[in-house]
Amino acid sequence: MGKAPTIADVARVAGVSVPTVSRVLTGAIPVSAKRRELVERAIAELGYQPNAAARALVSGTRSMVAVLAANTSRYGYAKTVEGIEEAARAAGYMVVITVVETAEQDAVRTAVAMVLSHSVAGVIVLDFDEPGHAAVxxxxxxxxxxxxxxxxxRAVKLPRAYLADQRGAREATSYLLSLGHETVHHIALPSSGRRGGRTAGWSAALQAAGIRPPKHLHTTWDPLHAYELAKSLAADPSVTAVLAGNDEVAAAVLRAMTEQGRSVPGDVSVIGFxxxxxxxxxxxxxxxxxxxxAELGRQSFALLENSINGSAGQDTVSVRTQLVLRGSTGPRRN
Known part of the structure; x- marks a missing residue:
């Protein structure tokens, strides 16, 4: 593999000085149209990629954004980071990721200090759980x-992009009730607040229908823990509909129901998230x-870029949900 071209190589091919190439790259000092054309042609010919850190030193701007998250392997976390990275790359920013392992004060302080040790232009925090909320x-x-x-x-006055999961949970619960189910049981995931949006939406839909919500179950992020909880629902013949905290929890419910000899959707309808x-x-x-x-990540970066540039615009963006109907739901048997 050949050596990557340098700014000196660009200057040599363009027939101009290194400072002239630097001026074209940074835009700090005007350059004649002819010289700019020569430099841009040389950049294209050589495939030169300006070093972001060096460009930041020359221009005085910061080209790095940080992401703080409690986890980067779970589906929602990983896809959100993917959206952030995609949007940041298109805007010319690098992304660094720091994991906040727990909500304990020392762990949060260490993660925040690590982020601030870099010359970052801004920070996006994934506030999906207690560690994320503590970092905010x-x-x-x-x-x-x-x-x-x-x-x-309403508690944190910062620009925010959020998922309309409360509305999604309410729609899913109402759909199950429309199939004739007398109530809907729920297995909830950990959240950043006292009660997550999915649990709130589930409860609101039942109350709107004049139904007192049954006690919901709290699981961890481990699907095996959700499976153990689901066994109790599978053993209860009065349970005919379940709203799961996510699709992994729903898969655990399917397994528990099958082992108990209960068919889905014949005996029990199950909705994931x-x-x-x-x-x-x-x-x-x-x-x-x-x-x-991924769209949540892209919208988060758009808000951050506005803040970095001091641009006016929305400070809150909602990303809609959609109920996708498949084979795990059906009418309640009489």
Missing amino acids: TALPQTVPVVVAAAAPS DDQPIASLVTPALTTVAQDF
Whole structure:
């Protein structure tokens, strides 16, 4: 593999000085149209890629944004980071990711200090859980911060892109009731607040229908823990409809129901959340609430870029959900 071209190579091919190439790259000092054309042609011919760090030193601008998240392997987290990185790359920014392992004060302080040790233009925090929420409140006001979240918030006054999962859960629950189910049970995931948007939407739909919500179950992010909880629902013949916290939890419910000899959707209807790739592959294929996490990431970066540039615009953006009907839901048997 050949050596990557340098700014000196560009200057030599263009027949201009290195400072002239630098002026074209940074735009700090005007350059004649003829010289600019020569430099741009040389850049294209050589395939030269300006070094972001060096460009930042020359121009005085920062070209790096940071992402703080409690996890980067779970589906929603990974897809959101993917959307952020895609939008940032298109805008000429690099992305660094720091994991906040727990909500404990020392862990949060360490993660925040690591982010601020870089010359970052701004920070996006994935406020999907307690560690993420703790990071939001720990960041100083000296750096632009945007929150990517599962729900809106009145407590934190920062630009925020959020998923309309409360509305999605309400729609999913109402759909199950429309199939004749007398109530809907729920297995909830951990959230950044006292009650997540999905749980709130589930509860609101039942209350709107004049139904007292049954006690919901709390699982961890481990599907095996959800499977153990689902066993209790499978053993209860009065349970005919379940709204799961995500598609992995829904898959655990399917397994528990099958082992108990209860058919889905004949005896029990199950709805997942997120529309992960596994949702259409399990048997039966999952009815689920699709969420566009990548779009959440892109919208989060757009808000951050506005903050960095001091541009006026929206400070809150909602990303819609969509109920996707598949084979895991059906009418309640009489």
